[in-house]
Amino acid sequence: MANNIFDSITRFINRVVSVVSTGSLERVRIIREFNLVFQEAFLQGSLAWKCVVTTSAGKPEYKHELSTFYLRSGFKITIENDKNLQENDYIEIAGYVIQNLAFVRQLMALGYDTLIVVGRNNHYGAFIPLKTIANLHNYMLNEGL
Numbered sequence: 001m002a003n004n005i006f007d008s009i010t011r012f013i014n015r016v017v018s019v020v021s022t023g024s025l026e027r028v029r030i031i032r033e034f035n036l037v038f039q040e041a042f043l044q045g046s047l048a049w050k051c052v053v054t055t056s057a058g059k060p061e062y063k064h065e066l067s068t069f070y071l072r073s074g075f076k077i078t079i080e081n082d083k084n085l086q087e088n089d090y091i092e093i094a095g096y097v098i099q100n101l102a103f104v105r106q107l108m109a110l111g112y113d114t115l116i117v118v119g120r121n122n123h124y125g126a127f128i129p130l131k132t133i134a135n136l137h138n139y140m141l142n143e144g145l
Helices: 002-021 027-044 087-098 101-109 130-143
Strands: 051-056 074-079 114-119 125-129
Touching: 002 027, 002 087, 027 051, 074 087, 087 101, 087 114, 087 125, 101 130, 114 130, 125 130
Parallel strands: 074 114
Antiparallel strands: 051 074, 114 125
């Protein structure tokens, strides 16, 4: 099941990277496409959580050179059915986004600086600076890890 959502998101990210590289993709389109993928995965049973992607306030300390105004710099994934979520569930969902360096860089180019994964009914979650993810990938590539 997890492989189906992983494959769907991977295909989607590859499409997004392709379209973004031509300069024709906007922030709204990314959010709409991610919501469609998450909805399809949830309805097919490939993903146990109903996730909704929106733009929200990012963390000012995660700002980078391309960040938009902080009230619009967060790429937020809200888990609607968050009753029994564990910490590793937030990290797993974040992994769908941060696994692809090209996509992380495209989010940064569009002004996002914070990846936010939170539950709808609780205050737990993950706040990840995109610039750290991009730098970690660079380090791993340069060091041959």
